[in-house]
Amino acid sequence: MSHMRPSESKLWPILGFAALACTLLMLSGFVLALRDAWYPAPSVALPEASAPPTATAGSLADKPKLLVTALGDSLTRGTGDETGEGYVKRTIDLLKQAFGKPVTLVNNLAVNGLTAVRLVDQLDEKGVQESVGRADIVLLTIGGNDLFQIAQNGGSVAQGGDISPELLKRLLPQTEPLMDDVFAKLRKINPNARIVCVGLYNPFYDLPEARPVSASILDWNDYVHQLATADGNATIVPTYDLFEANVKTYLSSDHFHPNSQGYARIAERIVQALQ
Amino acid sequence: MANLLALVHNETIKVWRKKRFAVVLLVLLVLIPVFVYAQAKIARNNAEKFADWRAEVQQRITDNTNALSSDRIPDEWKKWRRALVQQLQYYLDHDVNPNTPNAVTFTSSFLENSVTLFIPLMVLAIASDLVSSERSAGTIKMLLTRPVRRWRILFAKWVTLILYVSLIVVSTTVLAYLISGLAFGYEGWGEPVFVGFGLNGTDIDTSAVHAVTRGQFLLMEMGLVWYSALIVAFIALLVSVLLRSTAASLVTMMAAVISGAILANMASSWHSAKYLFNVNLDLTVYLRGTPPPIEGMTLGFSLAVLGVWGLAALAAAFAVFTKQDVMN
Structure with a gap:
């Protein structure tokens, strides 16, 4: 030292x-x-929860900007779309052009494999309620998993081989009322949003043994359409016709979900219905 | 006692003069801005994409829920994600933003991410050559021929090590706070954060959850990071006593620390790995309530495992150092 x-x-x-x-x-x-x-x-008191913003009444054309929340199953998720955009992002882009004002996606809350029953449960979650509650437009695909689950005789649905049209037809009346709960709950959370429900299609139309499934699909779509009519501010966008003549063009390689072209077509139709 | 203080004084100045601590500070000054920049980009991206933090947290919940339904994801990851989803849900239900972009949250997450590798690495920069450098420089003979008992010399080195480990953890935190504050602002000390999430099988147990301030949370994290950094330092001290070359002792310790980080990621099925010190280094997981690397690990368990390793290393270091012959 x-x-x-x-x-x-x-x-x-x-x-x-x-x-x-x-x-x-x-x-x-x-x-x-x-x-x-x-x-x-605890070393700190929690702050007072602020009231979440909610959507206002009025037509889509009059609002300065539009908020969109998407709900439902793998179709809303965009499964099968090689670009990853799905119909939700495409719809938002097209809506921006169509309305000429900012259109923002609040959330895409879709969960792969979601059924109507689980959607009703999901609508009890606080974050989901806030997200749906502030939306001017609610995009929805639901029911496909419910239908193909009851029609399944075991084995993979995506393979198409084990679909039983008879079983589906028999169990359909029990399944359709699930949509009553979905619509009722959505309306309770958000009285003002425009609900856009994408109709179901038969992905197995090209298989002769599964072609009768289409009748049940149409039946389901019709049931949901009645709910929408009763609601007054809801739209059902049909898609079944797209996938009948052009299964190969619009379906992805899993033969169940649309591909990017299929999603683009669905988005176009949604925007046409909203304009 | 005065003798010991003089020895500590001597050792502290010696380390300082070797500029090891300056290197540590320099590394921090270069690295932290890189992470701040990356984080600021993410924050700006989120601000553009999401209407507010609620929408962002909700999207994280949904995305993780989707990952849970995939069969390709291993079960351990699912466990981790399920816990994350439930935690985020808890934050959303209580209207608390789990990560406001500010300097305090950045500093917290910087510490969480550096506890297993980065902090130990900086500790090793000082600890690895504490004894071996004396050997390679030949000064050990000078040191040991002085009329001071050998254990006192090692004791002084040990105290010096503790002092520098504290300095490293504090300067990491202070620099992270000061630099990230430039981008995110210096507020956030009083914001609430939830601690006390327990794990009950696959579900999160929220019965003991309570809110503490971000400031207290950061201080607790620093304390836990400091504890595991000390253990790494003590083991490095032993290695530095055992091995002649500084390079060899540094490489040995780095291999141990890095393999711990890898094991923690993939050894969840190898249960006895939980008795290794390097798998237990991330004590912040218990504070944050994320599942530990191996099932059955708790805060008490990890503290005990680390404590036993640290004490054993010290005992061995003292035993060897006081008996060892000094050659060449």
Whole structure:
């Protein structure tokens, strides 16, 4: 220590005290962490929850900007679209052009494999309610999983081989009323939104043994259409015709979900229905 | 006692003069802006894409829920995601933003991400050559021929190590806060954050959840990071006593730390790995309530495992250092 340079005679007191202070601070943090883990106590009161924004009444054309929330199953998710856009993003882009004002997606809340029953449960979640509650337009695809689950005789639906048209026809009357709950709940959360429900199609139209499924699909679409008419501010966008003549063009390789062209067509139709 | 203080003084100045701590600060000054920039880009992107934080959190919940339904995702990841979804849901239900972009949240997440690799690495920069450098420089003979008992010399080095570990953790935090504040603003100390999430099988147990301030949360995280950094330092001290070359001792410790980070990611089925020190380094998971790397690990367990490793390393270091012959 005898060879210490002059500047270092000050270094030790500063460095020593700084290091000691840091060590004590770290020790207190460590003790605090242990105390909080084993003797938990809140240290801050939660702020008052602010009321979430809600959609206003009025026509889409009159509003300065539009908020869109998408709900439902893998179709809304965009499964099968190699570009990943799905019909939701395409619809937003087309709506921007059509209305000439900002159109924003609040959330795409779609979950792969969602059924109508689980959608009703999902609509109880607070975040979902806020997201739906502020939307001017609610985009929805639901029911496909319900129908193909009841029509399934075991095996993979996507393979198409195990669909039983008779079973579907028999169980359809029990399944359709699930949509009553979906519409009722959506309306309760958001009295003002325009609900756009994309109709179902028969992805197995090209298989002769599964062609009778189309009758049940139309029946389902008709049921939902009646609900929409009763509601007054809801639209059903038909898609079944697209996928009858052009199964190969519009379906993706899983033979169940649309491909990017199919989604583009669905988006076009939604925008036509909203204009 | 005065003798010991003089020894600590001497050791502290020696480390300082080797400019190791300056290198640590320099590395931090270069790295933190990089992460701040990346984080600021993400925050700006989110602000553009989402109407507000609620929409953003809700989208994270939905996206993770979708990942849960995929068969391609391993079960351990699903467990982690399920816990995340339930936590985010809890934040949303209580109208609390889980990550407001500000300097305090940035600093917290910087510490969480550096506890397993980055902080240990900086600790090793100082710890690895504490003894071995004396050996390679030949000064160990000078040191040991002085009329001071050998254990006192190692004890002084040990105290010095603790002081520098504290300095490293505090300067990492302070620099992260100061630099990120330029981009995100310096507020956020009083914001609430939830702690006390428990795991009950695959579900999150919220019975003990309570809110603490971001400031207290950061201090607790620093304390836990400091504890695991100390353990790494103590083990490095032993390695530095055992191995002659600084390079060898640095590489040995780095291999141990890095393999721990890898194991923590993939060893969830190898249950006895939980007794390794390097799998237990991330103590912040218990504070955040995310599932630990291996099932059955708790805060108490990890603290105990790390404590045993640290004490054993110290005992061995002292035993070897006081008996060892000094050659060449």
